[in-house]
Amino acid sequence: MSFSSKTLLSALAGAVTVAAHGHVTNIVINGLSYQNYDPFSFPYQQNPPTVVGWTASNTDNGFVAPDAFASPDIICHKSATNAGGHAVVAAGDKIFIQWDTWPESHHGPVIDYLANCGSAGCEKVDKTTLKFFKIDEVGLVDGSKAPGVWGSDQLIANGNAWMVQIPADIAPGNYVLRHEIIALHSGNQPNGAQNYPQCFNLQITGSGTSNPDGVLGTALYKPDDAGILANIYNAPFTYSIPGPALISGAASIAQAKSAITASATAVTGSATAAPAPAATTTTTAAPAAATTTTAASVDAGATVIVSPGATATTAAPAAGATSTASAPRPTRCAGRDKKRRHARDLGKN
Template sequence: MLSQLVVLGLASAVAAHGTVSGIIADGVYYQGYNPSYQYITPAPVVVGWSIPQDLGNGFVPTTSYGDADIICHLGATNAQTAATVKAGGKVQFNWTPWPVSHKGPMITHLANCNGPCETVDKTTLKFFKIDAVGIIDPTAEADDYWASDVMIANNNTWTSVIPLDLSPGNYVARHETIALHSAQSVGGAQDYPFCVNLKVTGSGTANPAGTLGEALYQQTDPGFVYDIYASPLPTYTTPGPALYSGASSVKQTYQGVPTASSTGTYKKRWEA
């Protein structure tokens, strides 16, 4: 146990940016993936897709927008369990502490696995966008107020709503932020996508069309080439396909301590 805690501590010490460390789905907390889990035998079974190559909490470069790394992060492999959430319910994505300088949008996609997400080929997943927020207040006094600023202000959390009309089944939720502090030219944006498995319940019948992960973006898209230091700020358009027509937004407020956890004992994100 001691060696496991040491590894967890080292991983936290070298953290440069951030990851989705867990989620709260319909009031229940589910642990996400930590790259240090690769050193633990047996590795914890969590809802977050495994990203052992992301030891430095780094980003996916824009040059990888055409390959599998952009889907769920560097070398991501399937999570082996899922969080249950009803259609119309909320999923709160818990981020590790995020740098204020890394301003950008918050975006969430879903993809139907059409079977078990534990074994689905990620390159076959077709994603549809259910949540996308970019710049919120270009006239904010001290700095522009972006979706990432709201996430930070809400205790490093972002909440997305599962569309009410969505058909029940197994889905991969792809949640990301895109840091734009170096995005004045092509290749400067930093993408941080993370995936979790969801089991959606309900009586909906909608099966939204989607886009393959490797086709979601091009590095020349306007949402990836943007000067956050310009004055006045130009209009910002979140990248990728249009928002799903059945999507609904939610006022971003911290949801508080969950009522339960998938393991029976809730631990805060910063606890080992």
């Protein structure tokens, strides 16, 4: 094999390794599944669908490193821009966050934040003005043996998914949900930690009055925080989760084996919930068949994509907006597949 071929093969193998990190594919609220921004297909579409997840340029499923903690990239991932739609959720309800994959070697905490977007709505808010408060965190579960058992391990055991509860007393309004995994497998060296933030637009309903103080996204962490510059290979050890403290009223949810119906079709008018697909499990607190769910409110004329599957009852969307079942997810970039096939062919030489 030539030097150039070896170099190309090494580079492509590295790209495949990076791509294995993962991203959120969808979130589920009361049986209705909302598609997230897909970094593998949407950047290559002329008119990508309107979704509730913020766009980002992490087409390699990459991360934000500590040397970028003071940059806007740490807020909602690299070059993130506002999602065009938002999902409606009641204070006290749970949100199921589904990742496509997560590597077992990437141990670390799972953290969730909310930030109030104000009256302008999260579709238009300047992300650098958002102040985040922490509503959920799971860090080191067992540090008796290296590298320990972490929130990320619970996420993997739960089918690469995470459940978070919106605080029951939170004031109604427009919020960004910031969901994040921090991988610490290289956290024992400066700039070695890897942050994977994901953001979603929510409209929270209810009669709560709590308006917690928050922290700007660019001030959440410092590169030398004890929870960032951390050695997970010297057991036994303890760990301090980085970022602000949990707010009063934050709820802790047991993650192991919990799940929720992960597919539903938004329809208008009255309908009853159909049985979940055979491959889907449900939580013990599954929504009742007659439950009414708001699919999403978006700018007039826009469409929010939800996943096909079981039927859920929905309220009428905002004026001019529609909610529709998506077609099957587009295949990943053909160029990426060609590169992978080419890398395999080179390996045979």
